[in-house]
Amino acid sequence: MIKEQIEKFFNIRGENVIRLKEWKEQGGKVVGYYCTYFPQELVIAAGAVPVCLCGTREEPISAAEEVLPRNLCPLIKSSYGFAVTDKCPFFNFSDLIVGETTCDGKKKMFEYMSELKPVHVMQLPHMKESESSFELWVQEMRRLQARLEKELGGEILEEELWRAIDLVNRETAAAKGVCDLNQQEPPSLSGLDLLTVNWSRGFNNNKEETIRMLDELREALVGGGSVAAGKPRVLITGCPIGLGSEKVVTLVEEAGGTVVAFENCTGYKTLPLMTDTSYDDPIVALAHKYLQIPCSCMSPNEGRMKLLQAMVSDFNADAVIDLTWQACHTYNIESRAVAKMLKEAGVPFLHLESDYSTSDLAGLGVRIQALLEMVEK
Numbered sequence: 001m002i003k004e005q006i007e008k009f010f011n012i013r014g015e016n017v018i019r020l021k022e023w024k025e026q027g028g029k030v031v032g033y034y035c036t037y038f039p040q041e042l043v044i045a046a047g048a049v050p051v052c053l054c055g056t057r058e059e060p061i062s063a064a065e066e067v068l069p070r071n072l073c074p075l076i077k078s079s080y081g082f083a084v085t086d087k088c089p090f091f092n093f094s095d096l097i098v099g100e101t102t103c104d105g106k107k108k109m110f111e112y113m114s115e116l117k118p119v120h121v122m123q124l125p126h127m128k129e130s131e132s133s134f135e136l137w138v139q140e141m142r143r144l145q146a147r148l149e150k151e152l153g154g155e156i157l158e159e160e161l162w163r164a165i166d167l168v169n170r171e172t173a174a175a176k177g178v179c180d181l182n183q184q185e186p187p188s189l190s191g192l193d194l195l196t197v198n199w200s201r202g203f204n205n206n207k208e209e210t211i212r213m214l215d216e217l218r219e220a221l222v223g224g225g226s227v228a229a230g231k232p233r234v235l236i237t238g239c240p241i242g243l244g245s246e247k248v249v250t251l252v253e254e255a256g257g258t259v260v261a262f263e264n265c266t267g268y269k270t271l272p273l274m275t276d277t278s279y280d281d282p283i284v285a286l287a288h289k290y291l292q293i294p295c296s297c298m299s300p301n302e303g304r305m306k307l308l309q310a311m312v313s314d315f316n317a318d319a320v321i322d323l324t325w326q327a328c329h330t331y332n333i334e335s336r337a338v339a340k341m342l343k344e345a346g347v348p349f350l351h352l353e354s355d356y357s358t359s360d361l362a363g364l365g366v367r368i369q370a371l372l373e374m375v376e377k
């Protein structure tokens with residue numbers, strides 16, 4: 001039963017290619033995005049479909065390297081590669097691409113991507129505590145609203161925006177409900193199943209259906225999942241991971257451990273963040289929520305340390321792996337602070353730097369095995 005439910009999540013991506021094709025044929029609009037800072041509520045309120053385009057596979061990277069430097073994070077190269085080779089149906093369906101000035105590689109890549117599709121880049125402030133940062137982010141939200149209204153045709157009504165906020169809040173709560181079940185021992189879901197659920201849900205154009213699927217999965221898991229008790233419990237933090245770039249998760253689970261949680265953007269990073277509906281202005285409410293995302297492009301980024309500390313405790317993690325994609329400077333540099341914090345807390349820690357290829361599997365496997373031996377029960 002649980003296996004079938006996970007399979008349903010796995011199939012979302014393929015099924016939504018067909019659904020979005022029909023949606024486009026009926027004149028529907030699609031907006032592609034690459035980052036969790038993207039306020040998808042605005043697109044939903046405009047009656048269009050937001051779709052995540054983050055590249056998580058190696059195949060198109062060689063094509064991207066004809067334009068972009070090789071020494072760039074694989075996520076950026078894969079995302080651009082899918083676009084330039086026209087191999088991603090979701091990119092193809094997109095009427096507009098929205099990016100943000102998160103890291104340098106991504107923001108410069110968007111300049112080239114704009115040769116392929118209309119691209120709107122939001123100027124993301126990198127210091128979230130200051131008043132001027134907040135004002136800039138509010139303005140950027142309003143600038144995006146105006147661009148969406150122009151590209152998609154029609155005004156985004158305030159009441160529609162509040163409705164979209166409620167929908168995304170409910171989806172976030174439903175996803176958190178599933179992830180939180182892994183706090184128990186044994187955890188409810190393996191790391192690979194957890195990743196399948198969280199990554200796949202970003203492709204569903206029907207959020208009410210996603211919420212139903214998440215709630216049904218949570219109910220089915222309450223009586224216990226399929227993971228054996230007593231395995232070393234590993235928490236993964238760092239750069240986003242998707243299906244196609246899950247090699248570290250696979251290695252942990254093949255070596256006898258279990259990944260109980262992901263702190264990264266394809267995991268828990270945004271799940272504790274709800275849009276506060278007590279504000280008068282929905283744009284202000286959204287700006288408050290999105291600016292709290294603890295990404296390493298923020299400086300300082302204390303929110304990530306607080307979230308990690310809480311997650312290590314809540315998910316009873318025996319060890320933490322920080323996965324940095326090659327040439328991701330912000331996560332790579334921040335790893336030292338993560339290591340220091342975990343050392344003080346007495347939690348075994350491993351920093352891995354890798355890309356989407358399989359060339360380093362053996363070396364990664366040895367290091368993961370050594371970590372698990374330290375914490376074996």
Ligand code: SF4
Nearest residue numbers: 035036037102265295
């Ligand atoms: S890690 Fe940062 S830049 Fe990457 S998707 Fe998450 S919020 Fe965006």
Ligand code: SF4
Nearest residue numbers: 073075103106239328
């Ligand atoms: S993984 Fe790092 S370098 Fe790559 S897009 Fe995200 S923040 Fe940028």
